[in-house]
Amino acid sequence: MKNIFAILFFAILVAGCKQEIKPADIAKLNGYWEIEKVVFEKGEEKEYKMNETFDFFQIKNNRGVRTKVMPQFDGTFLTTDTFENVSVRFAGEQVFLDYKTKYAKWSEEIISLSDDKLVVKNPQKIEYHYKKAGPVNLLNDGEKTK
Numbered sequence: 001m002k003n004i005f006a007i008l009f010f011a012i013l014v015a016g017c018k019q020e021i022k023p024a025d026i027a028k029l030n031g032y033w034e035i036e037k038v039v040f041e042k043g044e045e046k047e048y049k050m051n052e053t054f055d056f057f058q059i060k061n062n063r064g065v066r067t068k069v070m071p072q073f074d075g076t077f078l079t080t081d082t083f084e085n086v087s088v089r090f091a092g093e094q095v096f097l098d099y100k101t102k103y104a105k106w107s108e109e110i111i112s113l114s115d116d117k118l119v120v121k122n123p124q125k126i127e128y129h130y131k132k133a134g135p136v137n138l139l140n141d142g143e144k145t146k
Helices: 002-016 023-029
Strands: 031-039 045-047 054-060 063-071 077-091 094-100 105-113 117-121 127-133
Touching: 023 054, 023 105, 054 077
Parallel strands: none
Antiparallel strands: 031 045, 031 054, 031 127, 054 063, 063 077, 077 094, 094 105, 105 117, 117 127
16 A cells, blocks of 8 residues: 555656746747757667757747757858758647658657756657757857857
């Protein structure tokens, strides 16, 4: 009987820890995001120490795009031709990013969103953990990065 109460308490605790994402929080998505790690359904993790591309979100009125960009040594970014149309969908207490290209449609649930962290989960229960990124000037030439 004690085990049942312990499991029930743990389930309530986990459910209560989920961040509530409000419409005003969606503006935090705008900008450059670098993937830190992927957590698979069974708990295995894959960490990313360095990334060749970042995800750039530009969302206004719950619609926008996600584009792959490549940081350059001088602090600028090169944009690739890869992008997805994105719309934000509120469904009860859950918030989803609905992606669409001319080839596919898919959704990811936003698990948490802050000024510098983003966690999304896809239907396969794989979590993607991002950190906010900005330009990096490795040339140290005194020029201000954009």
